[in-house]
Amino acid sequence: xxxxxxxxxxxxxxxxxxxxxxxxxxxxxxxxxxxxxxxxxxxxxxxxxxxxxxxxxxxxxxxxxxxxxxxxxxxxxxxxxxxxxxxxxxxxxxxxxxxxxxxxxxxxxxxxxxxxxxxxxxxxxxxxxxxxxxxxxxxxxxxxxxxxxxxxxxxxxxxxxxxxxxxxxxxxxxxxxxxxxxxxxxxxxxxxxxxxxxxxxxxxxxxxxxxxxxxxxxxxxxxxxxxxxxxxxxxxxxxxxxxxxxxxxxxxxxxxxxxxxxxxxxxxxxxxxxxxxxxxxxxxxxxxxxxxxxxxxxxxxxxxxxxxxxxxxxxxxxxxxxxxxxxxxxxxxxxxxxxxxxxxxxxxxxxxxxxxxxxxxxxxxxxxxxxxxxxxxxxxxxxxxxxxxxxxxxxxxxxxxxxxxxxxxxxxxxxxxxxxxxxxxxxxxxxxxxxxxxxxxxxxxxxxxxxxxxxxxxxxxxxxxxxxxxxxxxxxxxxxxxxxxxxxxxxxxxxxxxxxxxxxxxxxxxxxxxxxxxxxxxxxxxxxxxxxxxxxxxxxxxxxxxxxxxxxxxxxxxxxxxxxxxxxxxxxxxxxxxxxxxxxxxxxxxxxxxxxxxxxxxxxxxxxxxxxxxxxxxxxxxxxxxxxxxxxxxxxx
Amino acid sequence: xxxxxxxxxxxxxxxxxxxxxxxxxxxxxxxxxxxxxxxxxxxxxxxxxxxxxxxxxxxxxxxxxxxxxxxxxxxxxxxxxxxxxxxxxxxxxxxxxxxxxxxxxxxxxxxxxxxxxxxxxxxxxx
Numbered sequence: 001x002x003x004x005x006x007x008x009x010x011x012x013x014x015x016x017x018x019x020x021x022x023x024x025x026x027x028x029x030x031x032x033x034x035x036x037x038x039x040x041x042x043x044x045x046x047x048x049x050x051x052x053x054x055x056x057x058x059x060x061x062x063x064x065x066x067x068x069x070x071x072x073x074x075x076x077x078x079x080x081x082x083x084x085x086x087x088x089x090x091x092x093x094x095x096x097x098x099x100x101x102x103x104x105x106x107x108x109x110x111x112x113x114x115x116x117x118x119x120x121x122x123x124x125x126x127x128x129x130x131x132x133x134x135x136x137x138x139x140x141x142x143x144x145x146x147x148x149x150x151x152x153x154x155x156x157x158x159x160x161x162x163x164x165x166x167x168x169x170x171x172x173x174x175x176x177x178x179x180x181x182x183x184x185x186x187x188x189x190x191x192x193x194x195x196x197x198x199x200x201x202x203x204x205x206x207x208x209x210x211x212x213x214x215x216x217x218x219x220x221x222x223x224x225x226x227x228x229x230x231x232x233x234x235x236x237x238x239x240x241x242x243x244x245x246x247x248x249x250x251x252x253x254x255x256x257x258x259x260x261x262x263x264x265x266x267x268x269x270x271x272x273x274x275x276x277x278x279x280x281x282x283x284x285x286x287x288x289x290x291x292x293x294x295x296x297x298x299x300x301x302x303x304x305x306x307x308x309x310x311x312x313x314x315x316x317x318x319x320x321x322x323x324x325x326x327x328x329x330x331x332x333x334x335x336x337x338x339x340x341x342x343x344x345x346x347x348x349x350x351x352x353x354x355x356x357x358x359x360x361x362x363x364x365x366x367x368x369x370x371x372x373x374x375x376x377x378x379x380x381x382x383x384x385x386x387x388x389x390x391x392x393x394x395x396x397x398x399x400x401x402x403x404x405x406x407x408x409x410x411x412x413x414x415x416x417x418x419x420x421x422x423x424x425x426x427x428x429x430x431x432x433x434x435x436x437x438x439x440x441x442x443x444x445x446x447x448x449x450x451x452x453x454x455x456x457x458x459x460x461x462x463x464x465x466x467x468x469x470x471x472x473x474x475x476x477x478x479x480x481x482x483x484x485x486x487x488x489x490x491x492x493x494x495x496x497x498x499x500x501x502x503x504x505x506x507x508x509x510x511x512x513x514x515x516x517x518x519x520x521x522x523x524x525x526x527x528x529x530x531x532x533x534x535x536x537x538x539x540x541x542x543x544x545x546x547x548x549x550x551x552x553x554x555x556x557x558x559x560x561x562x563x564x565x566x567x568x569x570x571x572x573x574x575x576x577x578x579x580x581x582x583x584x585x586x587x588x589x590x591x592x593x594x595x596x597x598x599x600x601x602x603x604x605x606x607x608x609x610x611x612x613x614x615x616x617x618x619x620x621x622x623x624x625x626x627x628x629x630x631x632x633x634x635x636x637x
Numbered sequence: 638x639x640x641x642x643x644x645x646x647x648x649x650x651x652x653x654x655x656x657x658x659x660x661x662x663x664x665x666x667x668x669x670x671x672x673x674x675x676x677x678x679x680x681x682x683x684x685x686x687x688x689x690x691x692x693x694x695x696x697x698x699x700x701x702x703x704x705x706x707x708x709x710x711x712x713x714x715x716x717x718x719x720x721x722x723x724x725x726x727x728x729x730x731x732x733x734x735x736x737x738x739x740x741x742x743x744x745x746x747x748x749x750x751x752x753x754x755x756x757x758x759x760x761x762x763x
Binding site: 475 | 648650651654655657658661694723724727743744745746748749750
């Protein structure tokens with residue numbers, strides 16, 4: 001097996017050292033265990049050999065006791081000693097290892113066996129009753145015993161010598177172990193030095209080479225490559241080198257594609273810059289146009305964001321307040337100039353709602369300003385407000401014009417009416433109080449004409465004023481619940497007195513259905529009805545005028561029909577216009593009294609109540625039908 | 638006994654016409670040419686008039702001022718008042734009635750005879 005990886009090599013070296021150490025220790029421990037055993041054995045042997053002497057001595061002495069007084073007890077003691085000797089024999093036979101000792105032991109054993117055989121014969125003599133040889137046997141036994149004692153001493157000396165030998169062997173083993181261990185350590189150290197040196201060659205040098213390659217790459221040289229011998233390396237360094245090589249290759253590819261991309265980006269940037277230039281110019285032009293438009297506005301125009309910061313303002317606002325620099329234009333400052341008018345508060349109020357808010361007229365330095373707040377949403381249709389446009393318009397001139405017109409009408413009304421009132425009042429008084437004194441019918445008629453002219457002039461002035469008020473919307477239209485049948489009946493009844501003076505009949509046609517309550521101004525509805533019936537009377541010399549009521553959708557319709565002169569188609573179109581009268585011609589106007597404003601006034605009144613007025617039909621010589629509508633009250637409202 | 642009528646009117650034309658009309662109708666008449674004089678004369682008058690006719694548009698003080706002054710004076714506050722004007726403003730009529738006038742009449746719309754009829758309505762109530 002060939003070991004290639006650095007880690008595997010390291011592991012192998014380490015395991016080898018560990019294995020050698022373990023084996024050495026094991027050998028050492030085993031040797032020591034054996035020696036200790038031997039020592040123990042020597043001790044036991046010495047003890048047993050001493051015991052053998054005493055046991056032999058016991059056997060001889062117990063035999064002597066038996067010889068002197070043969071009893072079973074003494075015989076037993078002898079037998080036990082004898083048995084003991086054989087036990088020790090069998091033990092020592094196994095435990096004595098040394099060859100010389102074994103020979104000595106065999107001699108001792110043979111002598112003791114002879115002693116015991118002698119004693120056994122002496123025992124048998126006593127048992128047989130033969131006592132003559134007893135002393136000789138004891139002497140023979142003692143002779144053997146002396147020999148035994150001497151030889152056992154040799155044995156003991158042998159054992160002790162053996163122990164000394166063992167001691168020497170132990171110290172020799174220790175020395176060998178020490179030497180061997182020391183050399184192992186030295187060997188390991190040497191191996192380690194060699195290994196690290198080889199590693200430095202195997203790892204550090206290749207790493208340094210890779211490092212220098214990496215430095216070259218970071219220096220911009222991407223054409224370098226890893227040396228072939230590093231790539232061929234089979235260990236981790238080889239693997240690293242190969243990865244590094246792959247990295248260099250992919251880096252090179254990336255760099256190349258990046259170069260391509262850079263070129264493309266540069267191209268795109270160039271064209272984008274051109275586009276931006278064009279767009280910027282267009283935007284600038286657009287912006288200039290917008291600014292010019294805003295600056296050409298005659299009224300003050302400010303765009304304010306939600307923090308009340310002025311984003312944009314026009315020249316008119318600078319002129320209006322006499323601002324010199326842009327910095328001066330703040331909402332707070334304008335509010336201050338307007339006598340503390342709370343623009344911010346009004347704007348905030350307006351931003352909460354929907355649509356544009358008109359501020360009340362603001363007085364500023366003898367000028368009257370009209371303010372408009374228009375919320376700006378983030379995009380059209382969005383609810384999110386991002387600011388507002390404040391428009392401040394100087395309407396002083398318009399106000400002056402309006403006031404002078406109002407004043408003109410007031411003065412005209414007063415100044416015209418006063419002399420007319422005097423004419424009317426005085427003529428009527430002459431006729432009332434001094435009528436009998438005037439006998440000449442011509443004078444009477446002249447007075448009557450003067451009176452009538454005055455009244456007519458007063459009516460004309462009234463109509464003018466009425467039209468002026470109606471056109472300006474300066475009049476109140478009450479919203480009253482109207483019982484139309486009752487109202488119409490009363491007006492018809494009131495008009496009967498006038499009708500009686502002419503050869504005309506005025507009739508009210510009872511409605512065929514129940515007429516619901518209508519909504520409108522009672523006085524104004526009466527005025528319109530009187531006007532329509534009055535017109536019918538004017539243009540009907542003799543005949544019939546009818547008034548009727550109908551329901552038309554959500555309206556109550558009042559219809560006035562006459563059998564008068566009728567209106568030509570050409571004149572029908574001019575009805576309801578200012579100063580129009582539907583006579584045969586303009587010259588025919590003096591046929592009947594009137595300013596030609598009646599229908600025009602009626603139209604203004606009816607439309608202000610939400611209704612309509614018009615000519616339903618007309619035929620020359622046969623009569624006309626006029627009608628107007630008043631809305632029905634919505635019961636839910 | 639003749640009824641006493643007070644007329645405040647600055648325009649001589651109107652003044653003469655109404656003066657003649659009321660005298661012909663059998664009234665005693667006290668006149669004033671403007672608002673200030675009217676207030677002064679009304680306070681001095683003894684007995685107080687049975688009815689007062691006040692023009693609205695007068696120099697110094699208007700008919701409304703005279704009306705206010707009368708309503709603040711305990712001796713004058715119960716006298717019936719007719720406001721006369723040739724300004725046909727609905728606002729003026731409304732304001733006059735609110736201040737305590739009994740009637741608002743546009744001069745041009747009524748002949749002297751019609752005005753006297755109204756005056757008689759008020760004075761005969763007493």
